[in-house]
Amino acid sequence: MAPNLKDKDFLQADKKIQERLKPKAVKREYTILYHVVLLLAYLHIAALYGVYLLFTSAKWATVVFNTLIFVTGSYGISAGVHRLWSHRAYKAKMPLQIMLMLMHTMTGQTTVINWARDHRVHHKYCDTDADPYSSVKGLFFSHIGWLLVKRHPECLQKGKEIDISDLLQNPVLRFQKKFYAILNPLMVFILPTLIPMCFWNESLSNAFHVHLVIIMLGANVTFCLNSIAHAYGNKPYDKNISATKIVPLSFMSSGEGYHNFHHAFPFDYRSSEFGNDYINFSTHFIDFFARIGWAYDLKYTTPDMIAKRVSRTGDGTHHRGE
Template identity: 50%
Template sequence: MATRIEHDITEEENNKLKGPQAGPRVFQIVYRNLVVFAYWHLAAIYGLYLCFTSAKFATIIFGFTLYVLAEIGVTAGAHRLWSHKTYKAKLPLQILLMVMNTVAFQNSIIDWVRDHRLHHKYSDTDADPHNATRGFFYSHVGWLLVRKHEEVKKKGKVMDIYAIPFIGAVCFVLPTVIPMYFWSETLKNAWHITMLRYVMNLNVTFLVNSAAHLWGYKPYDKSILPAQNITVSVATFGEGFHNYHHAFPWDYRTAELGNQYLNLTAVFIDFFAMIGWAYDLKTVSEDTIKRRKERTGDGTNLWGWDDKDLSREDKEGAVVLYAEVIKEE
């Protein structure tokens, strides 16, 4: 059963969360990170080539399965559970999500949660680790290649973190060894397809920080950079409804309607809620959403929203139709 949160953030409350605005800055490159990221991406490109030339089909399917599990580990675990506490999870689900998140290996859960809470509290300012006002490349991956801004360091020290890290070799070693042991894949193929899967997970997650802060519509809050980006939502299993998420970060769906076919993460959480492993799922009432859209949205509301006879299925269908219109324009 989901719990509806009736609280609607006022402009005054929202302004209190704003940090210092971005200014000119000389970047200090971390060359070790630059070399590591360059190798990862070159190895991933080679892994993609091997998928079409010599890799076994079982290895490709195995890599894709790990990609899905790892991405949900980030979206349902590090993001919706530990960063925002949009729902509660019993121990078996917590362990499962920690393992899945480790396959993605985007630093420890503690680091991920700290950076993400900074991103929300000081969104698109100097205290935001991946400040989108500094451009696509910086918000996508550049922030990991340079020294942290002093505001990020200062504000990061006061963030409250409650998470249990689980870091291990399961991101690289097991995904490489399993294909070699069980279906005699070569080390070259197994390793480079592991790198392909890993880099895909990284870049898809990074798109939420970059593309979803630069392109899309803003029906909930036109004053912020985060936007509704359908393409990012598909790639990240529901994380691209970003204008909604920044307006209502406590909603476990990260989207107004759930949009189950574009939001695999919500489906995942709903399934475990059904079997009792997830509970206290938080959502936002339709009235609160409507008031926020009328007060701060850019006017791109869904057609027929006020029609009391419109079913939930019709509303969800309108999301896809609206996305197609935006794409054509």
């Protein structure tokens, strides 16, 4: 039976009430950091020119040299600033710490202390205003947009409150922070440009721009773990969080593509249930140094803990459910 006029009026009024009760997205006015926008725009454009030179005039020695730098830097990020210093998933003796600090410095991705602080805040306050690269603010924001604007006041506040006393007391990290203004240009731009020029007579333009390809590729792989790995993929361990499993990223990021596992068990030094996975290069890196005694107290999740988490919160895509 069709509703009468009073029924229609009631339904319309009820609909308006429901619309008012719906949560509204709070829009924020972003303060754009134009100097960062210009810098990153230049670096990306110059890197694209580097791709052209890579295929047209760069020497093979330059290509091999920069490939080695990319691999070295990826270990500095994954095994170093991420698993060792951000999550304290294992401990490292001084020689390995120095090595990883230098490998991280080569990437140009700020100091270990700043990187690890932001990452700890990201895990503790994931997808809130306190999260430096919150995925709920969109794919562009979580990928690179967060670098282009002033941070949310909540993010700044939580960054001051997060415990980084272990990082501030570490002499290797204090050294990097103190001399970063020298180490950064020296290891990120000057030496990688001069070495090809001096040892195999590469041109300045080729040496500089091809290396920028590696720097920006490494940066964007890291950014993808904040953006794509929080937007696409499966959630075999916890369907209630934004982090996903996106295995192809593991190849480029030295084993960080099992992001859903990592957010479920951030203390696991493997960043994956499959520590012996052939593309989890950083796990093999850490295992090697554990065998020679430079890495120790490796933390990992037990199979029983994993099985219980999969059963309780997984989305059904875990191999046990197949």
